[in-house]
Amino acid sequence: MSRRRRIYEGKAKVLYEGPEPGTLIQHFKDDATAFNAKKHQVIDGKGVLNNRISEFIFQKLNDIGVPTHFIRRMNMREQLIREVEIIPLEVVVRNVAAGSLSTRLGIEEGTQLPRSIIEFYYKNDQLNDPLVSEEHVTAFGWATPQEIDDIIALAIRVNDFLSGLFLGVGIRLVDFKMECGRLWENDMMRIVVADEISPDCCRLWDMKSGDKMDKDRFRKDMGGLIEAYTEVARRLGILGENERPQGSGPILVKG
Numbered sequence: 001m002s003r004r005r006r007i008y009e010g011k012a013k014v015l016y017e018g019p020e021p022g023t024l025i026q027h028f029k030d031d032a033t034a035f036n037a038k039k040h041q042v043i044d045g046k047g048v049l050n051n052r053i054s055e056f057i058f059q060k061l062n063d064i065g066v067p068t069h070f071i072r073r074m075n076m077r078e079q080l081i082r083e084v085e086i087i088p089l090e091v092v093v094r095n096v097a098a099g100s101l102s103t104r105l106g107i108e109e110g111t112q113l114p115r116s117i118i119e120f121y122y123k124n125d126q127l128n129d130p131l132v133s134e135e136h137v138t139a140f141g142w143a144t145p146q147e148i149d150d151i152i153a154l155a156i157r158v159n160d161f162l163s164g165l166f167l168g169v170g171i172r173l174v175d176f177k178m179e180c181g182r183l184w185e186n187d188m189m190r191i192v193v194a195d196e197i198s199p200d201c202c203r204l205w206d207m208k209s210g211d212k213m214d215k216d217r218f219r220k221d222m223g224g225l226i227e228a229y230t231e232v233a234r235r236l237g238i239l240g241e242n243e244r245p246q247g248s249g250p251i252l253v254k255g
């Protein structure tokens with residue numbers, strides 16, 4: 001590896017200094033974590049798949065005028081992004097009940113929600129990323145009311161785009177998490193979509209079988225995570241019929 005300056009190492013990715021000021025290189029690792037990293041495993045090939053899937057989604061968002069941090073993919077595991085000031089919120093959009101919403105409110109998994117619901121979680125591992133309200137967000141200065149409006153508008157556009165994208169390939173977008181950041185251009189600031197959008201941060205259910213094609217396979221010890229992510233990539237047209245992501249280990253051939 002080169003001697004690039006490492007800016008940050010998280011659970012799933014590493015950020016390096018980019019080639020120009022205001023840019024970063026986002027490197028996707030194979031590490032999978034859940035339950036605030038209490039559960040951890042290295043899954044050979046996951047980073048390669050997430051890099052490709054996230055590239056595909058962010059490029060399409062850029063193409064339809066949804067501003068993102070994404071500039072271009074550099075290699076199998078890395079992409080060039082614009083450095084932003086991350087807003088310390090996980091923005092979750094839900095279309096169908098699952099996960100913590102089902103647990104907290106006693107709504108059966110798989111129930112279609114009356115409308116899409118947007119939730120904010122405060123990004124803080126020590127506190128287990130607690131659910132917060134807009135009141136908390138503004139009172140503690142994590143984002144201004146205007147910024148919250150911009151974030152909600154972005155979240156709705158991303159949800160509509162992703163729902164349609166996945167519907168077209170037979171996948172139900174149950175929910176997803178996104179992060180936003182402040183990007184300055186001269187004296188102007190705008191909110192853009194940052195981080196990644198991949199099966200690590202979405203719930204994706206096959207429309208016919210109901211099979212999970214996302215990180216719940218890891219959370220629930222179901223196995224077959226790489227096969228599921230590969231299938232998502234294949235359906236989106238990112239991988240050819242027989243192509244396998246480089247850096248992935250042997251794939252079990254089902255008998």
Ligand SMILES: Nc1ncnc2c1ncn2[C@@H]1O[C@H](COP(=O)(O)OP(=O)(O)OP(=O)(O)O)[C@@H](O)[C@H]1O
Pocket residue numbers: 008009010011012013014015024069081082083084085086123124125179181194195196
């Ligand atoms: N464009 C960007 N500019 C600056 N930071 C970014 C950008 N995009 C994503 N990040 C941050 O880079 C980190 C990516 O690493 P990773 O996803 O592995 O972190 P993590 O372990 O999930 O921790 P965190 O709780 O901070 O997300 C995250 O902290 C994310 O908020």
Ligand SMILES: [Mg+2]
Pocket residue numbers: 010011012
């Ligand atoms: Mg993260």
